[in-house]
Amino acid sequence: MNRAEGLGRVNAAIALIVGLAAAVSPQRFLGLFGVDRREVTGAAAFGWRLFAARDLVIGFEAHRGDRTALGFFLPVQIADQIVFAHALRTGAVPRYGALMAMGTSGLIIALDLLRRSSE
Numbered sequence: 001m002n003r004a005e006g007l008g009r010v011n012a013a014i015a016l017i018v019g020l021a022a023a024v025s026p027q028r029f030l031g032l033f034g035v036d037r038r039e040v041t042g043a044a045a046f047g048w049r050l051f052a053a054r055d056l057v058i059g060f061e062a063h064r065g066d067r068t069a070l071g072f073f074l075p076v077q078i079a080d081q082i083v084f085a086h087a088l089r090t091g092a093v094p095r096y097g098a099l100m101a102m103g104t105s106g107l108i109i110a111l112d113l114l115r116r117s118s119e
Contacts, residue, residue, distance in 0.1 A: 007115035008062055008070045011108055015059030015073075018104070023052035033097030073112040080105045 001009075021029045026048035027037040040048070058076065061069030081102060088098035 002118070004115045004118040005065065007111050007118065008065070011070075011073050011111050011115070012059045012063035014104075014108055014111075015055045015062065019052045019055030019059055021052075022048050023056065026052075030093075030097075033100050034094035035097055070112075070115070073108060074116075077105045077109045077112070081109070 018029075021032075026045040027040045030040050030044075030048065031037055054076070058069050058072050062073070084098050084101040084105060087093045088095060088102070092098075093101075
């Protein structure tokens, strides 16, 4: 396995872990980001499970080495950064949670940029 493949697999693993956690229990997952479980209503849980499905599909396919899935990491994470920045600015989630989400997403972006430069 070369460096680019290894970095792609790391991002795939992150996506699979995040996706699985958000799918199994959005309440517990969001609790890691400082969101009170009682605030994760049916509609919010549904939305987070859609987020989870996206991450699981991309993560699974990227882990298999699918080049299209690997190519999705950067644009998806840029979109997530916009959402997390908006959440931070509006106070939609606790500051800590928004910053944690931005940091995790930023790590994925950095790893993907390294992967792209290693190809």
